[in-house]
Amino acid sequence: MPTIDQISESVFRETINRAVQDVFKTMLARTATLDTASDAANADGTPWEHPVQINGQQVVGTVGFIGDISGLIYLYLDAEFANEVASHMLSMTLPELVDAGDEVVNDAVGELTNMTVGTFKNQLADKGFPCRLTIPSILRGSNFSIEPISSATRRIYRFTVGTHNLVVDLLMKTGD
Amino acid sequence: MRYKILTVDDSKTVRIIVKKAFKSFDCEIIEAANGVEGLAAAAKETPDMILLDITMPVMDGVEMLTKLKSDPTLKAIPVIMLTAEGGRDNVLKIAKIGVRDYIVKPFKEEVLVEKCGRVIDLKPLTDGPTKAKSIFDPATILVVEDKPAIIQQIQEGLKHTPWKINGVHTTGEAIDFCSKNTPDLVIISLSLPEEAAFTLFRLIRQNVKTKYTPIFALVVKTELNAQQQAQQVGFSYIVTKPIEITELESKVAKAMNLDTSQRYFNVDGDVFVMRLPENTTQTVVGEVLNYLKPKIAEAVDSGIVKAVIDLHELKGLNMAIIKLLIQAMMTCKELALQYTLVGNSQIVSECKGFEDTRNWQFHDSIADAKASFTKAAPSPASVA
Numbered sequence: 001m002p003t004i005d006q007i008s009e010s011v012f013r014e015t016i017n018r019a020v021q022d023v024f025k026t027m028l029a030r031t032a033t034l035d036t037a038s039d040a041a042n043a044d045g046t047p048w049e050h051p052v053q054i055n056g057q058q059v060v061g062t063v064g065f066i067g068d069i070s071g072l073i074y075l076y077l078d079a080e081f082a083n084e085v086a087s088h089m090l091s092m093t094l095p096e097l098v099d100a101g102d103e104v105v106n107d108a109v110g111e112l113t114n115m116t117v118g119t120f121k122n123q124l125a126d127k128g129f130p131c132r133l134t135i136p137s138i139l140r141g142s143n144f145s146i147e148p149i150s151s152a153t154r155r156i157y158r159f160t161v162g163t164h165n166l167v168v169d170l171l172m173k174t175g176d
Numbered sequence: 177m178r179y180k181i182l183t184v185d186d187s188k189t190v191r192i193i194v195k196k197a198f199k200s201f202d203c204e205i206i207e208a209a210n211g212v213e214g215l216a217a218a219a220k221e222t223p224d225m226i227l228l229d230i231t232m233p234v235m236d237g238v239e240m241l242t243k244l245k246s247d248p249t250l251k252a253i254p255v256i257m258l259t260a261e262g263g264r265d266n267v268l269k270i271a272k273i274g275v276r277d278y279i280v281k282p283f284k285e286e287v288l289v290e291k292c293g294r295v296i297d298l299k300p301l302t303d304g305p306t307k308a309k310s311i312f313d314p315a316t317i318l319v320v321e322d323k324p325a326i327i328q329q330i331q332e333g334l335k336h337t338p339w340k341i342n343g344v345h346t347t348g349e350a351i352d353f354c355s356k357n358t359p360d361l362v363i364i365s366l367s368l369p370e371e372a373a374f375t376l377f378r379l380i381r382q383n384v385k386t387k388y389t390p391i392f393a394l395v396v397k398t399e400l401n402a403q404q405q406a407q408q409v410g411f412s413y414i415v416t417k418p419i420e421i422t423e424l425e426s427k428v429a430k431a432m433n434l435d436t437s438q439r440y441f442n443v444d445g446d447v448f449v450m451r452l453p454e455n456t457t458q459t460v461v462g463e464v465l466n467y468l469k470p471k472i473a474e475a476v477d478s479g480i481v482k483a484v485i486d487l488h489e490l491k492g493l494n495m496a497i498i499k500l501l502i503q504a505m506m507t508c509k510e511l512a513l514q515y516t517l518v519g520n521s522q523i524v525s526e527c528k529g530f531e532d533t534r535n536w537q538f539h540d541s542i543a544d545a546k547a548s549f550t551k552a553a554p555s556p557a558s559v560a
Contacts, residue, residue, distance in 0.1 A: 026282035090192050111189040115281045118260025125263030133231045
């Protein structure tokens, strides 16, 4: 049986890049570009372990995957970007979204995260790492940081989507 | 029949996207947020199809699907999975339980509609319950023909209509056009290379948006085998080259179910006017006959008591036209409508040659005809 150690950094990067691009293109008709200049790896190729730096009001979607590989992915969107995402997915105007409340935006970001993590883990499943998804959850707030447990490895990828930034925080449970 | 589609997904966003995708089709969307709600809704509503997510709280999609398939009253309902849970092994495992299709998120609304359209006979929602489109309404017609001169001939011939004639030369261009637009009618030349016309016909019929769009075949008059083949595969009508534009226009209007009555009937002030065009073919006579009684009755119902039968554009008479005119006059008489005729010198002269028409009297213009009503109550024309 293949182990997680056999998945190289470039495979992780390519897999998450493909997942984000596919979801943003299909559901939002937007192009997401992986920001390689600030790639979350050290010069020697080891994953960058700094916590995610966030500024201002954020909406963070998270979905886990459990199976032969297990982990969690967080998608960080600033509040304005989250509203734009919900507006496009639901064909609602921004004033309509404000009237509908945060729950609607949360649900849209949750679904966007679900699709992204699904596309990511489906590619790994086809490489011999079957796993299933968990139900999405949402965090909202500013001036907070999410710290992984010590047994997890962390990979952070930054994307540019138009004028917005998207941060993808991939936490993988390490093999025993 | 209005189809019911049950969408079972814990994400309200997905349920809204599903509703949005089907809003232009004659179907009702029922929502459920998990497997338990989904089973209850399936039992209560007996939907024609279920769109089912997998990862949901309370009861997931796999459990719901298993329970559904073990219930004799529900197991026949077709299920399409709509889920982020992909992966070959996963899809195969669920397919074995019994699903009609499997859509992995993210998904495009068009793909969802197209796949559902393979399971149920989705019909586009009509704008109004009964109001037919008229010949004065715009329409989009796609002509697929590799000879630019033919496209130009059709565009030129129909330029007096409000229809937009879009010409393309290949099936690829036609498919591209249909993906961005929904034509009201398609005309395909059977002379496209390698039987491409028949392939294109099938592709248009497979697309939910164009499943019911009338498709005409365009073929040289002498190519009888191609005409027969086109009839067999189900083309709505065969247009033969050289193209008779008047006939084409009539057939297009008929295929699009357009109300063409305004071409022949209108109300001018307080006078009902029935007008025959210059080239009144057998098809035109048929159209006018269809509208004749209801249109005259409608005029009488609105309080009109005078009618003009306007033949000043008509080039010549024949028995079908004479029968039509006699029918019109009899209908006017039955409904106590005063009527008179307007004709040109050719028509007046031809009328002298027929027993049934030799006593008909004509005015030179509609103005003269209208003025005549004020002078005399009895009708100036008589039916033999």
